Each structure stands twice: as C-alpha cells, then as structure tokens.
Amino acid sequence: MRSAHLSRPIRSVPAPVAARAADPVLLVAHGSRDPRAAAATRALVRAVRAARPGVPVSASWLDHTAPGPTEALRALAVAGQQRAVLVPLLLTAAYHRRVDVPAAVAAVRAAEPGFAVRVTDVLGPVGAEVDPALLAALRRRLVEAEPGRFDALVLAAAGTRDARARGSVGRVAAALGRELEVPVRVSYASAAPPSVGAAVARLRAQGARRIVVSAYFLAPGLFHDAVTAGARDAGAAAVSAPLTDAPELAGLVLRRVDALRAGPDRRGNPVPAVPLAAATRIDAA
Structure with a gap:
C-alpha cells in the first residue's frame, strides 16, 4: 500500500490586482450553538474581502446566530442596494440548500x-465535478496537521440522510484519494454510517498501518470535536482542522460568485476568482 507524504511548502494565493464594482455578497452558514462556528464564518468573510478588495461581503446564519439570511438581505435592500448574491456555505446540496435557503430568499x-437575489451553487461538488480549490483547502489542512507519511485516509463529514448529498461526499473522497494515491473511506458524524472509528478500523483490517483523518467541515463545533475524539480513540495518526478561512476556500467562494455572473455555465470555469495556476498546491511525494 503506497504511503503519502505531504511535504512541499504552501504558496500563497495572490489577491486580484484591481477589484471591480460588484453586488454585495452574503455568505450563509448553517449556524451552531458553539461560538467557534460563527467566529470561523466571520474569518471566512474577512478572507473573501481580502481576496476581492472593494466587494461588500457579510455573513448570516440559518440557525442559532443572528442575522438570518432574510434579515441580512432586507438590511441590504433598506440600505439602498438593488441586488445581492447569496453564497450557501454548505458542502452538500441537501435539505438546507433545497429548503431553507430558497425559503429565506422567497421571504425577502x-x-x-x-x-433581486441570486443564489450560487454550494461549495461542495457541482454534479460530477470536485473543484480543485476545495481539494487544495483539504490538503492544506492536512499539511497543518503534520501527519507525516500515511498509507490510508478517512474523509470525515457531518452526515446527511440525503443519498445524493452522500454521493457528493464520496466524490470528494475519491478525488482526494486519487491526488494522494492512498485508499480512502468516508465517515459521518451523524445521520449515516460508518463512524470515523469504524472507517479507521475497516482500513486497518485491509492492511493500512498509518491512517489520517481529513475533516470535511467548514467550522469547528460538536461534530468536529466528536470526530477528533473518535479518530484518536481508533488510533488515527492525525486529524485535520476544519476549513474555516483557508485561502483556497475564499477563492472557491469567489469562483461560485463569478460563475453565477458569467451566465449559464455553472461549473465555475469561465471567470475564476483566483487563477488555478496561482492557487495553492500541496503535492504528495
């Protein structure tokens, strides 16, 4: 079984030389009782602002933290804005994207x-495509976890009962495994099996000796804490931090915005927010 090693230095993502006038961008996060989650969303707002100076960027939450998206969008309208772009900070297009976000927009x-409100795709896969920026962000967090060499990987996600959403998580896991050239399993913190401990045990039974866990979370909180504890109890060598304000994630937010402005192509290719040639790369040896 091949061993992966994340070793090359991280190159920073340059901000655009000049910003262009744009509609306000509202990021909409899931929300959590854990204050660390809201802090992570605000950090991402700052990262997006830094990547695209001059573009108004703000945050809202579907639950637990104010303002909600309806309130935030109405505030923009009252302030004299005529349009806004809403970016769902979600890694799958499950219930919150299909129900909660459209309900908030309809209320506004x-x-x-x-x-006028336009809504982008989620940050997770759009159809069969896994954006390279998302993979680069996951790899960045793995490097920061200092896993050393490893021969298998678990991608740990929050969990959903939506089979299509689980399929999109599987596509991320497969793409990450191909890049790192190691076997990979998906685990879930809730709503669906297997747990991270069971996924680690399955890989170990297949011959893996050093297993690391890549956290497929946007923010810290109860689920990430549970995954970290379960992975350590199962003997995983390292667990990465949530994506939070990784520069690649900020670039992905802007790619979603730019793809919406570009028209019918929803793949994010026509007007990349950050040139892919300049994006962070973390190569496996």
Whole structure:
C-alpha cells in the first residue's frame, strides 16, 4: 500500500490586482450553538474581502446566530442596494440548500419586491465535478496537521440522510484519494454510517498501518470535536482542522460568485476568482 507524504511548502494565493464594482455578497452558514462556528464564518468573510478588495461581503446564519439570511438581505435592500448574491456555505446540496435557503430568499422577495437575489451553487461538488480549490483547502489542512507519511485516509463529514448529498461526499473522497494515491473511506458524524472509528478500523483490517483523518467541515463545533475524539480513540495518526478561512476556500467562494455572473455555465470555469495556476498546491511525494 503506497504511503503519502505531504511535504512541499504552501504558496500563497495572490489577491486580484484591481477589484471591480460588484453586488454585495452574503455568505450563509448553517449556524451552531458553539461560538467557534460563527467566529470561523466571520474569518471566512474577512478572507473573501481580502481576496476581492472593494466587494461588500457579510455573513448570516440559518440557525442559532443572528442575522438570518432574510434579515441580512432586507438590511441590504433598506440600505439602498438593488441586488445581492447569496453564497450557501454548505458542502452538500441537501435539505438546507433545497429548503431553507430558497425559503429565506422567497421571504425577502415578498417583503422587498424590487430587490433581486441570486443564489450560487454550494461549495461542495457541482454534479460530477470536485473543484480543485476545495481539494487544495483539504490538503492544506492536512499539511497543518503534520501527519507525516500515511498509507490510508478517512474523509470525515457531518452526515446527511440525503443519498445524493452522500454521493457528493464520496466524490470528494475519491478525488482526494486519487491526488494522494492512498485508499480512502468516508465517515459521518451523524445521520449515516460508518463512524470515523469504524472507517479507521475497516482500513486497518485491509492492511493500512498509518491512517489520517481529513475533516470535511467548514467550522469547528460538536461534530468536529466528536470526530477528533473518535479518530484518536481508533488510533488515527492525525486529524485535520476544519476549513474555516483557508485561502483556497475564499477563492472557491469567489469562483461560485463569478460563475453565477458569467451566465449559464455553472461549473465555475469561465471567470475564476483566483487563477488555478496561482492557487495553492500541496503535492504528495
């Protein structure tokens, strides 16, 4: 079984030389009772602002933290804005993207009929495509966890009952495994099996000796804490931190915004927020 080693230095992602006038961008996070989650979203807001100076960027949450997206969008309308772009900070297009986000937008349109809102794709895979920036962010966090050489990987996600959403997590795991050239398993913190401990045990039974866990989370909180504890109890060598404000994630947010502005192509290719040639790369030896 081949051993992966994340060793090359991280190159920073350059900010655009000049910003262009743009509609306000509202990031919409899931929300959590854990204050670390809201702090992570605010950190991502700052990272997006830094990557695209001059673009108004703000945050909202679907639950537990104010403002909610309806309130935040109405505030923009009251302030005189005519349009806004909403970016769901979600890694799968499950219930929150299919139900909660459209409901929030519908409420704004009913209250402010002259205010236009456009919604981007989620940050996770769009169809069969896994954005290179998402993989680069996951690899960055693995480097920071200092795993050394490893011969298998678990991608630990929050969990969902939506089979299509689980399929998108599987596509991320497969793409990450191909890049690192190691076997990979998916685990879930809730709603679906297997647990991270079971995934680690399965890989060990298949012959892996040094297993690391890549956390497929945008922010810290109860789920990431549980994954970290379960992975350590199962003997995993390292667990990465959530993606939070990784520069690649900020670039991915802007790629989603730019893809929406570009028109019908939803793949994020026409107007990349950060040139892929300049994006961070972390290569496996």
